[in-house]
Amino acid sequence: MEHYQLAYDLAKSNPWVALTVAAVVGIGGAVHHYTRQDAPARIVVNNQVVYDGTVRFRNDRIMFPLEFAQKAGVQAYYDPETNIAVLRQGNDNIAVKAETPVMLVFPSDGDRWLTEGEEALGGPFDPLRVPMETAPMGDDGQLLLPLRVIAAALQVDPNTVEWDNDTQTATINTTAPLAGPADACRSFSAPDFLKQAFDTEASSTPDDNPPTDNSGS
DSSP, rough: OHHHHHHHHHHHHHHHHHHHHHHHHOOSOOOOOOEEEEEEEEEEETEEEEEEEEEEEEETEEEEEHHHHHHHHHHEEEETTTTTTEEEEEEEEEEEEEEOOEEEEEOSSSSSSHHHHHGTTTTOOOOOOESSSSSEEEEEEEEEEEEEHHHHHTOOOGGEEEEEEETTTEEEEOSOOOOOOOOOOEEEEOOHHHHHHHHHHHHHHHOOOOOOOOOOO
């Protein structure tokens, strides 16, 4: 899980890196919610176009549908009732929730935790908590994620993610083993330990942000 912590540590220790990473993958502190209308964008992973469609922008960060992660080769699970999603790459899992500005990263040997819960992780749930400047958002029955979450799931060094503003294209290169692409994410019921962890995050995060503006300004 070192690559997730590396991105956060770089942003804290170097202001220039912080600006670069924030512009590309959304690392930061306080969360401010404002959105603007859909716009065309494209993502290229390992020289293959894996997404070419519309995206939403929030806090000037690109928000992609969760289904994109699956098409990029990341196993994705989504619980529409709680708006919790888990992106799985190798033995690492990234859990996110709509309107919660933190990623919960935890290792697992397989996906037994989906059915057996916390016991399958070999002890109390103690994930690596990685703050996000821009939280995932629910939108018309789907979950939208900052590009930063998807890049992390692909185990990408944030310094290697490139954004071409002229063509609205993000380029990602990764050596991580990718799963075969699929058309949709897997539905699942979020286990209690994940729900409780996000409830704890919500109670510890000050609710001092302005309301979301969906008018697209």
